[in-house]
Amino acid sequence: MTGGRKKKPAGQDGAGQAGPEQATRKPRKTRARTPGAGADGENPFRALMRRNRAPEPATLVIFGATGDLARRKLLPAVFGLWQDGLLGSAFNIVGVGRQEMTDEAFKDFAIEALKSSKETDAPQPGSLEKFRELLYYEFGDFGGDEVYSLVQKELDRAEEAHGGRKNALFYLSTPPSLFEPISNGLGRLGLDDESEGWRRIVIEKPFGRDLESARHLNDAIHKVWDESQVYRIDHYLGKETVQNLMAIRFGNAIFEPLWNRGYVDHVQITASEDLGLEGRAGYYEEAGVVRDMLQNHLMQLFALTAMEAPAAFDADAIRDEKVKVLRAVKPIPKGRVKQVAVRGQYGSGTMYGERVPGYREEPGVREGSSTPTYVAVKLEIDNWRWQGVPFYLRTGKRLPKKVTEIAVVFKRPPLGIFPGGLERNVLAFRIQPDEGVSLKFSSKTPGQEMVLREVVMDFRYDAFGAQLESPYSRLLLDALLGDATLFPREDEVDHAWQIVSGILEAWDGTKAPEFPNYPAGTWGPDAADELLGPDRRWRRL
Numbered sequence: 001m002t003g004g005r006k007k008k009p010a011g012q013d014g015a016g017q018a019g020p021e022q023a024t025r026k027p028r029k030t031r032a033r034t035p036g037a038g039a040d041g042e043n044p045f046r047a048l049m050r051r052n053r054a055p056e057p058a059t060l061v062i063f064g065a066t067g068d069l070a071r072r073k074l075l076p077a078v079f080g081l082w083q084d085g086l087l088g089s090a091f092n093i094v095g096v097g098r099q100e101m102t103d104e105a106f107k108d109f110a111i112e113a114l115k116s117s118k119e120t121d122a123p124q125p126g127s128l129e130k131f132r133e134l135l136y137y138e139f140g141d142f143g144g145d146e147v148y149s150l151v152q153k154e155l156d157r158a159e160e161a162h163g164g165r166k167n168a169l170f171y172l173s174t175p176p177s178l179f180e181p182i183s184n185g186l187g188r189l190g191l192d193d194e195s196e197g198w199r200r201i202v203i204e205k206p207f208g209r210d211l212e213s214a215r216h217l218n219d220a221i222h223k224v225w226d227e228s229q230v231y232r233i234d235h236y237l238g239k240e241t242v243q244n245l246m247a248i249r250f251g252n253a254i255f256e257p258l259w260n261r262g263y264v265d266h267v268q269i270t271a272s273e274d275l276g277l278e279g280r281a282g283y284y285e286e287a288g289v290v291r292d293m294l295q296n297h298l299m300q301l302f303a304l305t306a307m308e309a310p311a312a313f314d315a316d317a318i319r320d321e322k323v324k325v326l327r328a329v330k331p332i333p334k335g336r337v338k339q340v341a342v343r344g345q346y347g348s349g350t351m352y353g354e355r356v357p358g359y360r361e362e363p364g365v366r367e368g369s370s371t372p373t374y375v376a377v378k379l380e381i382d383n384w385r386w387q388g389v390p391f392y393l394r395t396g397k398r399l400p401k402k403v404t405e406i407a408v409v410f411k412r413p414p415l416g417i418f419p420g421g422l423e424r425n426v427l428a429f430r431i432q433p434d435e436g437v438s439l440k441f442s443s444k445t446p447g448q449e450m451v452l453r454e455v456v457m458d459f460r461y462d463a464f465g466a467q468l469e470s471p472y473s474r475l476l477l478d479a480l481l482g483d484a485t486l487f488p489r490e491d492e493v494d495h496a497w498q499i500v501s502g503i504l505e506a507w508d509g510t511k512a513p514e515f516p517n518y519p520a521g522t523w524g525p526d527a528a529d530e531l532l533g534p535d536r537r538w539r540r541l
């Protein structure tokens with residue numbers, strides 16, 4: 001199911017089309033932070049990854065261009081792509097906001113943002129000044145028409161430089177309450193119309209705050225846009241190592257035969273964060289961990305781990321398989337939540353040797369707040385491949401360290417002929433940091449006795465000598481190319497909401513007398529250990 005309420009004109013998909021001269025011919029310069037660059041200073045893997053990937057001339061229109069995301073992530077990502085010559089010369093950016101500001105003031109703002117963001121690639125001499133020339137700004141009330149007609153004028157202005165095309169990527173980096181008004185505003189002014197160039201819309205997370213609102217938003221979006229024009233962003237899908245999960249599963253013959261209930265005991269998916277609220281109480285108090293991380297990022301990691309092999313590496317084949325497995329997840333109605341899910345909220349504690357406040361002491365958090373900052377959940381899949389194999393997902397803030405990992409834990413050997421315990425082999429995908437893949441298995445220790453010990457075979461991504469690109473760079477470039485493979489489709493988002501709906505129903509608005517139930521700097525509430533039962537343990541990461 002792909003929405004498809006509006007028809008898309010033929011030949012408007014930028015994918016695979018020849019790009020601007022600069023992107024294909026001009027040799028790219030070394031990125032200053034790139035380790036292990038080739039002899040000519042160019043990183044060979046980066047070049048390899050991006051050959052033939054050049055978008056048509058286009059305008060990137062960022063709604064909410066003065067916000068935190070735009071400042072810290074989006075502008076640095078676009079700058080990195082541009083500096084690498086991947087956007088060509090015929091590219092410009094229009095920031096749109098509510099604040100009255102001249103083009104010059106916005107240019108100053110954006111350059112300052114680039115200078116202060118940790119995500120910005122080291123600028124080459126003069127490149128910030130050149131990038132500055134690509135920036136424009138418009139402002140107005142997102143509920144009215146004027147701001148959209150100003151955007152229209154920006155597209156008209158760029159037309160000549162863009163070879164007579166008016167391609168535009170509209171990026172909605174605003175509070176979610178504005179997604180629908182902006183989509184409608186663009187529609188009212190006909191900015192979705194692809195007769196003069198392709199038009200696409202990128203929608204930030206969270207996509208809805210529950211199943212009903214997500215469906216409402218999807219319907220509203222589809223009144224204006226065809227599903228093929230819609231790019232719902234989940235930045236986890238832009239992470240190199242998340243894509244590697246597919247490469248390892250479906251680019252090798254040795255893993256798939258083991259990837260099923262015959263060999264796998266259970267799977268653990270962990271996204272632990274050491275950070276607390278970071279001044280985002282306004283948002284987080286409304287969202288909580290289930291909406292912030294579980295419904296989107298963890299559900300995507302889960303789907304990619306559990307799905308069947310797609311027939312091809314293309315957007316619909318992959319998304320079809322993800323949807324199939326999401327549909328096969330055993331429902332978690334409100335009444336089952338206690339058995340399969342655990343919530344937590346951090347209290348004060350010690351992180352890296354320093355005292356940190358509890359969630360309820362963070363600025364902006366309601367007194368006695370019951371917002372969960374930790375969730376662990378057991379998902380069961382009713383299909384032939386996974387029947388009886390639990391998938392345990394956990395994520396939380398103020399855990400001991402930042403680490404995201406998918407661990408496939410295999411069954412114990414059926415018979416112990418050596419002294420010592422029968423350990424389970426583990427294939428672990430480290431999504432971040434120390435990106436890589438490791439296989440844990442038992443080996444004989446040197447000596448006369450047959451004594452076994454667990455050892456680890458480790459592949460580290462840094463073996464490629466390549467700097468991993470920011471997920472936002474990857475996803476922005478994909479959206480400009482018209483490649484939706486790494487963007488969740490309407491039905492995926494819907495099924496992910498269906499899975500967590502019962503949990504939200506059970507927890508939203510109910511008091512949590514047990515909160516806070518884990519001190520900052522620990523691995524979450526004790527009840528999360530009990531979720532795994534007596535014979536399984538969370539991995540200590």
Ligand SMILES: NC(=O)C1=CN([C@@H]2O[C@H](COP(=O)(O)OP(=O)(O)OC[C@H]3O[C@@H](n4cnc5c(N)ncnc54)[C@H](OP(=O)(O)O)[C@@H]3O)[C@@H](O)[C@H]2O)C=CC1
Nearest residue numbers: 064065066067068069070098099173174175176204205206
């Ligand atoms: N920040 C992050 O790390 C992440 C953010 N996101 C998502 O990205 C989106 C943007 O987040 P973030 O940048 O943090 O949010 P901010 O609140 O920092 O910025 C939002 C932007 O929208 C503008 N804005 C806010 N309210 C209105 C309004 N009523 N009318 C017009 N413009 C308005 C702001 O303008 P002004 O500057 O005038 O306030 C600002 O430009 C959200 O959907 C968020 O969930 C997703 C993942 C991570």
Ligand SMILES: O=C1O[C@H](COP(=O)(O)O)[C@@H](O)[C@H](O)[C@H]1O
Nearest residue numbers: 205235236273275292293297404
């Ligand atoms: O979307 C979000 O993700 C971040 C974690 O992202 P990561 O790439 O740093 O793992 C999380 O901190 C934030 O609360 C959430 O909104």
